[in-house]
Amino acid sequence: MSNAPEATRAVVTPLRVAIxxxxxxxxxxxxxxxxxARKDPALxxxxxFYWYQxxxxxxxxxxxxxxxxxxQRDRRTAGTPRAAGTSRAAGPASAATAEDGGAVK
Incomplete structure (x- = not known):
């Protein structure tokens, strides 16, 4: 048996089509x-040509x-975890503090 993770297929949803x-x-x-590519109507x-762009x-x-x-809404509803290092609230173990010289543990 292989311990390799199974590849998941991307699912096309109406939300992803809107994105x-x-x-x-x-x-x-x-x-x-x-x-x-025209001059009129001028604003x-x-x-x-310019104001349209x-x-x-x-x-x-x-x-x-x-x-x-x-x-963001799609990721929340899909229940997938955030990528490493992108959590909004860092826990005390990963927070840099003045006590440890600002080093990340």
Whole structure:
């Protein structure tokens, strides 16, 4: 018998599809240059080509934050443990203190 851990298959869920859409949308919107390669409508004298791209900077940040929050929710509902060293509350055994010179035990 082998002690090797069994590989688990990734499960496609509606939540993970929403995460993928949040991350792919900016790429599709900005790589399809023909959809926004024009001057009109101008916004405060700025051609559409420029303000459309700048708008996507903000939209991309919001979509990335949304994808991250959805990913956190997915990890909590899946019941998978956090990666090593990423727990929010470090226990007393791993906390660096002034008493031990700041060394991590």
């Amino acid at each position: 993928a859409l949040c991350l792919v949308a900016p790429f599709v919107a900005l790589l399809w240059v023909g959809s926004y 405060a004298g700025i051609p559409f 700048m708008l996507w900077v903000l939209v991309s940040a919001v979509l990335t934050m949304t994808a991250y929050r959805l990913w």
